[in-house]
Amino acid sequence: MTTLATADFSQFGNLDATSYLLSRDFVLQSMLALALLGLLGGILGPIIVARQMSFAVHGVSELSITGAAAALFVGVSVNVGGVIGAVIAAVVFGFLGNRARERDSVIGVVMAFGLGLAVLFMSLYGRTGTGFALLTGQVVSVGTGGLTAIAITAAVVLVGMAIIYRPLLFASSDPRVAQAAGVPMRTLSMIFAVLMGLACAQGVQIIGALLVMSLMITPGAAAGRLSSNPAVVTGLSIVFAEVAAVGGLVLSLAPGLPVSVFVTTISFVIYLVCRFGNRARTRTQRSFQKSAE
Helix, strand or coil: CCCCCCCCCCCCCHHHHHHHHHCCHHHHHHHHHHHHHHHHHHHHHHHHHHCCCHHHHHHHHHHHHHHHHHHHHHCCCHHHHHHHHHHHHHHHHHHHCCCHHHHHHHHHHHHHHHHHHHHHHHHHHCCHHHHHHHHHCCHHHCHHHHHHHHHHHHHHHHHHHHHHHHHHHHHHHCHHHHHHCCCCHHHHHHHHHHHHHHHHHHHHHHHCCCCCHHHHCHHHHHHHCCCCCHHHHHHHHHHHHHHHHHHHHHHHHCCCCCHHHHHHHHHHHHHHHHHHHHHHHHHHHHHHHHHHC
16 A cells, blocks of 8 residues: 555655645545544534543543554454453543542553553564554554444444433533433443543544544634534534644645644644634723723
């Protein structure tokens, strides 16, 4: 399979090289995979931020490596192993860390143990290059199998979120009132944790465990700076995630640099613009109100 690392584009200009690569099947597959991952990140991100689960995303992504490393060692699918590892981690986090004050310590304890196991499995497997790929992702070689896996994952996550979204939003925005109203807090926490784990596991395969947060957290955090309306925040989060994911891939084509560099940079710039733009707007509104008084 042709990859960006092995292709020679010295005879092309930047625009010509980008156009040429966008016509290749492996690039189109990568773009579609990133678009699906951006959709998942855009939908899950606002809830992750509202539930203060950013560290959980990091923990699940890292422990997906443990599952993938175990799969490599026993000779089964890395994708399946990563999904199993992420889901197990998410279930443990959802069960033991249901309360916000306990969540960080539970994640830290479990993640330390899981990463220790990952190091063990990688040492026994004996190929450190594969382990590095799990940290940084391999979007340009996602292939038909990887694209199918993320498409199935996206369908499962979207259906799951459609079913639990309203009570989950209630439980996330006002947990005490939701609990008093009889909302099944622990059950919702477990289901959402599993859905998040599935999305994170696919993100690890595409952009790597170290950078999953750029699509799972940053767009949602940026959107939350612009509105308090859940529907608006979710819509903006999806737009921001898609711009970062697809835009990052397109910008990376001509220079042949890692996709993750551009994805994370675009996400960060969007967050800064939203954060400081909202602050400037708030100051302007306050000044206008004072002058009107």
